[in-house]
Amino acid sequence: MDHFLYRDGALYAEDVPVADIAAAVGTPFYVYSTATLLRHYQLFDEALEGTDHLVCYAMKAASNQAILRTLAQAGAGMDVVSVGEYLRARAAGVPGEKIVFSGVGKTAEEIRVALEGGIRQFNVESEPEMEAISAVAQALGKVAPITIRVNPDVDAKTHAKIATGKSENKFGIPIARASAVYAHAAALPGLEVVGIDVHIGSQLTDLAPFEAAYLKVADLTEKLRAEGHDIRRLDLGGGLGIPYTRSNEAPPLPLDYGALIKRTLGHLGCEIEIEPGRLIAGNAGLMVSKVIYVKSGEGRDFLILDGAMNDLIRPAMYDAHHDIVPVVEPEPGAEPQPYDIVGPVCETGDTFAKGRMMPPLAAGDLVAFRSAGAYGAVMSSEYNTRPLIPEILVNGDQFAVIRARPSFDEIINRDTIPSWL
Ligand SMILES: *Cc1c(COP(=O)(O)O)cnc(C)c1O
Numbered sequence: 001m002d003h004f005l006y007r008d009g010a011l012y013a014e015d016v017p018v019a020d021i022a023a024a025v026g027t028p029f030y031v032y033s034t035a036t037l038l039r040h041y042q043l044f045d046e047a048l049e050g051t052d053h054l055v056c057y058a059m060k061a062a063s064n065q066a067i068l069r070t071l072a073q074a075g076a077g078m079d080v081v082s083v084g085e086y087l088r089a090r091a092a093g094v095p096g097e098k099i100v101f102s103g104v105g106k107t108a109e110e111i112r113v114a115l116e117g118g119i120r121q122f123n124v125e126s127e128p129e130m131e132a133i134s135a136v137a138q139a140l141g142k143v144a145p146i147t148i149r150v151n152p153d154v155d156a157k158t159h160a161k162i163a164t165g166k167s168e169n170k171f172g173i174p175i176a177r178a179s180a181v182y183a184h185a186a187a188l189p190g191l192e193v194v195g196i197d198v199h200i201g202s203q204l205t206d207l208a209p210f211e212a213a214y215l216k217v218a219d220l221t222e223k224l225r226a227e228g229h230d231i232r233r234l235d236l237g238g239g240l241g242i243p244y245t246r247s248n249e250a251p252p253l254p255l256d257y258g259a260l261i262k263r264t265l266g267h268l269g270c271e272i273e274i275e276p277g278r279l280i281a282g283n284a285g286l287m288v289s290k291v292i293y294v295k296s297g298e299g300r301d302f303l304i305l306d307g308a309m310n311d312l313i314r315p316a317m318y319d320a321h322h323d324i325v326p327v328v329e330p331e332p333g334a335e336p337q338p339y340d341i342v343g344p345v346c347e348t349g350d351t352f353a354k355g356r357m358m359p360p361l362a363a364g365d366l367v368a369f370r371s372a373g374a375y376g377a378v379m380s381s382e383y384n385t386r387p388l389i390p391e392i393l394v395n396g397d398q399f400a401v402i403r404a405r406p407s408f409d410e411i412i413n414r415d416t417i418p419s420w421l
Contacts, residue, residue, distance in 0.1 A: 002033060002370075003036045004018075004033065004036075004286055004368070009328060009329045010328060011368055015396050015397040016397060018031065022288055022327070024399075025392060025401060026405070027288055027306055027366065028287060028305070029389050029392055030285055030286070030287050030288075030377045030391045031286050031394060032062070032067060032391065032393050032394065033394050034393060034396075035396075036373075037070055037071060037284045038070065038074055040276075040279055040283070040284065041057070043255065044279075046254075046258075047259070048258050051261075051262060051266060052270075052272065054077045054098065054120075054272075056077035056078055056079040056275045057077070057079065057275075057277065057280055058078075058081075058276060058277030058278075059085055059088070060081050060378060061278050061375055062277075062281035062285065062377060062378055063378055064377070064393075066092075066400070067402075068088070068092035068093075069092045072089075073093075076098075077098035077120065077273070078094050078098065078099045079102055079238070080100070081101075082110065083113050086101065086110070086117070086119075090117060095118065096114075096118020096119050097119075099118075099119055099120055100121050100123060100235060100275070101119055101121070101122045101123065102123040102197070102199070103123075104125045104170055106133075108132055111132060111136045111137075112136050115136060115137055115140055115142050115144055120145065121194055122144055122146045122147075123146070123147050123235060124149065124197075125171060127181060130188060133146065136190070137190030138189055142190070143190060143191065145192050146193055147195040147196055147197040147233060148173060148178070149172035149173065149199065150197070150198055150216075150217070151165060151166075151167060151171055151174055152165055152175050152200065153165070153167040153174070154209050154212040154216075156204050156209045156239065157205075158202060158205070158239075158241070159319070161317070162202040164200055165209070165213060172197075175216055178223075178224065179224070179227060182229050186229060193231075194230070194231075195231050195234055195271075196224070196231060196233075196235070198213055198236060199237025200213050200237065200239060202238065202241075202278060203239070203242070203278060204240060204251075205251045205252070210239075210257065211260055211264060214260070214264040217234060217236070217265065218265050218268060221270065222268075231268075231270065232270055233270055234265060234272055234273070235275065236261060236274050236275075238278070239276075239278075240252065240257055240278070240279045241278070242282040242371060244320065244323070244370075246323060246370075261274075278374040278375065281373040282372075285371075285372050285376060285377075288366060288369075289305040289307030289311075289367055289369070290365070290366055291305060291362065291367065300338065300339075301337070301338070302341075303339045303340070303341045303342070303358070303361060304342055304343070304344060305342070306344070307369075308343025308350050308386060309347065309349060309350040309383075310345060310380055310381045310382065310386050311386070311389050312352070312369060312380070313380070313381075314372075314375060314376070315352050315353070316351070317379075321353070322352065322353075323370040324353060324358070325367065325368050326359060326361060326365060327367065328365070330359035331359075334359040336359055337360060338355040339355075339358050340353070340354050341353040341354075341356055345383065345384050352369070377391050377403075385408075385412075387406050387408070387411060388403070388405070390405040
């Protein structure tokens with residue numbers, strides 16, 4: 001559920017007509033709904049009611065500080081995967097003790113910054129990383145709280161590029177080696193082992209892989225406790241999927257996910273952390289774009305938009321489907337026709353949809369890509385020297401530009417020409 005609905009024939013973001021934003025900032029742009037962000041955060045928070053828990057928003061999904069502050073003010077912690085994200089979360093006002101640091105390649109410098117600034121825990125992904133964290137902590141006279149990410153070898157049944165919980169993936173340590181690795185961690189002077197971490201992938205549309213993974217984590221908790229480790233915190237990762245089409249998909253609800261967590265792990269008395277990203281931000285954002293041309297081709301018509309793969313790469317990268325809707329609601333009798341919907345970038349990969357049934361559209365019409373709030377703006381680039389598109393946050397009847405479109409001068413002046421030229 002989201003807050004992007006038609007009213008009197010016009011698409012609104014909460015109480016703001018999307019066309020008004022387009023008139024103010026130009027196209028293309030991203031627009032997020034505060035009410036949708038908060039609702040999705042609250043669904044997770046309520047799903048874990050009755051257990052000691054923290055919802056750590058995986059900020060790589062959408063990392064604008066206005067989004068982070070919105071969620072942090074509601075009580076969210078953050079899951080970060082780089083020191084850049086760590087500093088951004090801090091700048092948005094998130095305290096270090098509510099930030100967990102994930103990722104397979106944390107450098108000594110990243111570890112130092114997080115330890116000095118304050119961190120809830122590092123989610124450690126390998127033995128060399130464990131040694132590096134211990135060494136940095138010791139040099140600073142600190143002790144680093146850690147969990148170790150275990151790879152439970154379950155098939156998340158999602159797109160290959162975003163599955164992370166099979167033994168062939170680069171993430172975590174094999175669960176079969178956990179005893180040895182936890183013993184190693186316990187022997188390192190700069191570490192305090194506080195728990196276990198697991199994250200099996202993204203856009204999961206079935207609870208069964210979560211259940212398989214969490215049952216393994218439950219067994220492992222008891223085993224490690226028997227071996228003398230104080231396992232008191234379980235970080236269960238993110239990954240719950242969202243509907244990308246309005247028609248046929250019904251991914252599990254956070255409430256059912258929470259019930260599964262309580263059922264599989266509740267008896268252990270651990271503090272629970274979860275790291276949802278996509279489900280909080282995905283359906284809280286649109287990418288709005290304008291039709292530049294309608295071009296008739298051989299047996300097909302192309303809608304050429306001013307948005308492109310550099311602005312929203314998910315279709316090109318993950319074969320992702322986004323519902324695309326006109327900003328002016330189609331007349332009831334409008335006969336849909338198939339379009340190939342493309343951007344202006346010089347690659348055939350710059351195709352958002354093929355043969356998509358849409359009401360008749362003309363140059364100048366606005367369209368909105370639904371479910372574009374997660375892994376949209378954050379993955380955009382300036383390929384083809386196309387400026388990063390602005391981000392807008394709506395709250396009730398107000399809206400604000402939360403990242404402005406850079407000028408061409410700003411982009412061009414980032415280059416430096418060496419003295420010999
Ligand atoms: C990407 C990621 C998440 C968030 O995944 P979503 O599918 O967006 O919920 C959480 N934890 C880790 C470690 C991740 O890498």
